[in-house]
Each structure stands twice: as structure tokens, then as C-alpha cells.
Amino acid sequence: MENLSRRRVLTLGAGLGLVGAATPSTAWAWSSAGSIAGTDTITDPWGVWDDATDPLVASLLRDGQIPAVNTAFDKWVNNGDALPSGIPAGLTTYLQQHNRLPSWADQTKLNRAAQFNKRMSMYLFLLYGLGSGIMSTVIPREARNVYWSEGGADMKARAAKTFTYGYDLSAIDAFQPSGHFVVTSNKTRLTHAAVRHLLPQSAKWRAVTDDQDFIPISNGDILITFHSLGTFVHGKLKSWGIRMSAAEEDAFLHMWQVALHLLGVRDDFIPASWAAAKQQSAYALTPIMAPTPEGIDLADILLGLTSQIDLGVTKGFQREFARYLLSDKVGDWLKLPRDYAARTLIEVGWPAYVAFREGLSPIMPTGFSMFDRFVRGLAMLFLNNGTSATYTPITIPTGNRPG
Numbered sequence: 392m393e394n395l396s397r398r399r400v401l402t403l404g405a406g407l408g409l410v411g412a413a414t415p416s417t418a419w420a421w422s423s424a425g426s427i428a429g430t431d432t433i434t435d436p437w438g439v440w441d442d443a444t445d446p447l448v449a450s451l452l453r454d455g456q457i458p459a460v461n462t463a464f465d466k467w468v469n470n471g472d473a474l475p476s477g478i479p480a481g482l483t484t485y486l487q488q489h490n491r492l493p494s495w496a497d498q499t500k501l502n503r504a505a506q507f508n509k510r511m512s513m514y515l516f517l518l519y520g521l522g523s524g525i526m527s528t529v530i531p532r533e534a535r536n537v538y539w540s541e542g543g544a545d546m547k548a549r550a551a552k553t554f555t556y557g558y559d560l561s562a563i564d565a566f567q568p569s570g571h572f573v574v575t576s577n578k579t580r581l582t583h584a585a586v587r588h589l590l591p592q593s594a595k596w597r598a599v600t601d602d603q604d605f606i607p608i609s610n611g612d613i614l615i616t617f618h619s620l621g622t623f624v625h626g627k628l629k630s631w632g633i634r635m636s637a638a639e640e641d642a643f644l645h646m647w648q649v650a651l652h653l654l655g656v657r658d659d660f661i662p663a664s665w666a667a668a669k670q671q672s673a674y675a676l677t678p679i680m681a682p683t684p685e686g687i688d689l690a691d692i693l694l695g696l697t698s699q700i701d702l703g704v705t706k707g708f709q710r711e712f713a714r715y716l717l718s719d720k721v722g723d724w725l726k727l728p729r730d731y732a733a734r735t736l737i738e739v740g741w742p743a744y745v746a747f748r749e750g751l752s753p754i755m756p757t758g759f760s761m762f763d764r765f766v767r768g769l770a771m772l773f774l775n776n777g778t779s780a781t782y783t784p785i786t787i788p789t790g791n792r793p794g
């Protein structure tokens with residue numbers, strides 16, 4: 392109740408121009424002219440949460456109904472599945488409204504994105520897994536949220552659940568009735584709404600969060616995370632010289648636009664082009680990246696999980712690859728150990744590996760098999776989670792990090 396009223400005060404205050412709104416550092420000035428809504432207004436997404444979902448999930452949590460919902464959700468997997476029975480009527484009504492693609496979704500583009508994901512899959516596993524995954528640990532709010540929420544205590548399960556999302560998004564039938572992504576997105580959106588209700592009750596989280604972040608996971612925060620995923624991956628593929636047609640690039644963006652909509656982000660915040668996305672990313676993500684004790688711990692755990700399997704490379708190589716993807720500044724923040732020999736190998740070998748794989752160079756580089764094993768090993772790590780019996784469904788939390 393206290394948080395809700397603080398939120399109302401903030402929204403009202405922002406509306407009246409009395410407060411600088413809930414931004415991590417500066418006031419939001421990104422115009423919605425670059426958004427898919429195409430209007431020319433400036434609304435602060437750090438002061439926007441998910442009004443359609445948050446009160447519903449808060450009441451389900453208060454009434455102790457989430458465990459039953461999670462059980463009912465267990466068998467609700469395919470986009471084409473009927474809505475699960477045995478869930479509260481309010482949730483059924485909600486899902487009837489939200490378990491669908493937005494009116495502006497374009498199936499042709501989504502199908503093209505699926506083909507593109509298939510062609511790019513090896514790079515995507517690497518970039519999302521070792522790039523975006525580690526980048527999330529230098530996004531302070533995300534790192535603190537993840538650390539102090541229920542799942543923060545078991546990062547292996549959490550990473551597996553997050554992978555479920557990535558796998559479902561990148562599957563060939565992601566948006567088809569046989570695919571999972573619309574359902575998975577709805578479960579994620581409900582999970583985020585639960586976190587908004589639960590984390591403010593954590594004294595440990597409240598002690599470390601920035602004072603304006605009193606309700607987590609705003610639309611602005613979700614946009615930042617999107618840039619650490621979609622915008623980051625797109626930028627890396629471009630910089631590596633991977634062949635992408637304009638239609639493929641556009642389709643990949645469209646897939647992310649739909650994904651953001653399904654997570655409850657408003658159309659006037661969703662970038663309409665990669666140019667607009669890059670601009671928003673430079674504006675919203677780049678300046679706020681910073682180390683936190685939580686993020687340093689999470690990065691160490693995540694990188695440790697990846698080194699548990701034999702990727703045919705040393706731990707030093709793997710850490711250097713993360714540095715190579717994210718910059719040494721980020722690597723230093725996260726205290727990733729140095730391995731200068733591995734770094735030289737990566738700087739010379741990786742561009743040569745990509746050029747050969749992409750048919751841009753006829754010469755097989757000397758380190759080809761090592762890089763190939765590394766990339767394939769990472770892919771298998773994720774695929775095992777995504778396809779085997781260990782497939783980890785997303786469940787709505789009912790508490791915060793224990794202890």
C-alpha cells in the first residue's frame with residue numbers, strides 16, 4: 392500500500408512536472424517520434440510500470456493463489472494451447488486479453504526473423520549467453536533485482552529459465568501455434584509483476600537500491616535490457632561483417648518489438664528502427680552501466696556455470712572472450728582475470744574464424760577447430776537445457792531471496 396501511494400505521488404508529480412521522474416541519472420528526453428507509435432511526445436518510461444498486470448498479480452499473491460497458478464501453468468506451454476483451467480477468473484480474463492500478438496505484428500517478418508535466427512544460431516548462443524548475460528550484471532538495477540529476488544539464490548535454475556525465454560524466442564515456430572513464445576512471454580510478464588510487488592518488501596533490496604527505484608522493472612528498465620540483448624546482438628553481428636539483408640535486419644527488430652509489447656512495454660517507447668534503437672541505447676543503457684557487489688557476484692556465478700562444461704578452452708580464454716565482447720572496462724568492473732595470451736588468440740583468431748565460416752575468406756584459420764568447439768559447446772549447453780527433460784519452466788515467484 393505504501394509503495395502504491397508513493398508510485399501514485401510520483402506519477403502525479405511527474406505529470407505536473409514537479410519531479411524529474413524516476414530516471415537513474417537524467418530526465419528522459421527520447422522522443423516517441425522514433426517509436427513504433429510514431430507520435431512526438433516525451434514520457435518518462437522509468438515512471439511507467441504495468442498497470443494492466445501489476446494489481447492483478449499483487450492480489451493473487453496476497454490471496455496465496457500463485458502456487459496453484461504455477462501448477463496450472465505447468466501444462467500451458469504452446470501458443471495454440473487453450474488457456475489453463477483452474478485459474479482465478481480474473482487471470483483468465485487477463486489472459487484472454489493479453490495472450491495474443493499485437494495488431495501490428497507482421498507474420499511475414501516474424502517468419503523471416505525465425506529463419507534468420509536459425510542461420511545465426513551459433514552466434515546468437517554466444518552473444519546472448521556470454522555477451523548479454525554478463526552485460527546484465529553491469530546494469531545496476533537489474534543486477535540488484537535479480538540478486539535479491541527469489542531466483543537470485545539459485546542462479547543455475549534462473550539461468551535455465553532465462554534460457555527458456557531465449558530458446559522459445561529463437562525457435563523456428565516461436566510465434567506459431569506450436570511455438571511457445573507468446574505463452575512464455577505472458578509467464579514472464581506475470582513474473583515481473585510479482586517481482587514489483589515482492590521486492591519492495593525486501594529490506595535487503597531496499598537497502599541497496601537507488602531511491603527512485605522503489606518499484607522495480609519499469610518500462611525504461613525493460614528497454615535497457617532489450618538493448619543489452621537485441622541491440623547489442625545486432626550491433627555485434629554488423630561489426631563482425633556477417634551478411635544480413637535489410638529485410639533480415641528489419642525482421643530481427645520486428646521480433647524484438649513484438650517481444651517488448653508482450654512484456655508490457657508501451658508502443659511509444661519501442662524503437663521503430665535500428666537507428667532509433669541505437670540512439671535510445673546510447674542514451675539509456677550506456678551511461679548507466681556500472682559495477683555493483685551483486686553484479687560482480689552474479690557474473691562470477693554465471694561464468695562459473697559456463698565453465699562447468701568442457702568447451703575445449705581454458706577458463707582464462709572464456710573470461711577473455713567475455714571481455715572481448717563487452718570491453719575491458721566491463722571486464723575490469725567485474726574483476727575478470729586476465730589471460731593475455733588467450734586475448735591475442737581471440738583478437739586474431741575470432742575475426743578469421745567468422746570470415747571463414749561466413750565464406751568471406753577461403754583460408755581456414757589455424758585456431759578454427761578450437762573456436763568451433765567453443766561455439767558449438769556453448770550452443771549445446773543451452774540446447775540441452777532447452778530441449779531435454781531438464782527444460783525449466785518459468786514460474787511466478789512468491790517470495791524474495793531467502794536469508
Ligand code: HEM
Nearest residue numbers: 532533536537540541542549552553556612613616617788
Ligand atoms: C524474471 C526475461 C527485463 C528482473 C524473468 C524471467 C525471464 C525474464 C524469462 C523468468 C525467469 C526467471 O524467473 O528467472 C526478461 C526480459 C527482459 C527482462 C526478456 C527485457 C527484455 C528485466 C528487467 C529487470 C528484470 C529490466 C530488472 C530491472 C527480473 C527478475 C526476475 C525476472 C528480478 C525474477 C527472478 C526470480 O524468480 O526471482 N525475466 N526480463 N527483468 N526478471 Fe526479467
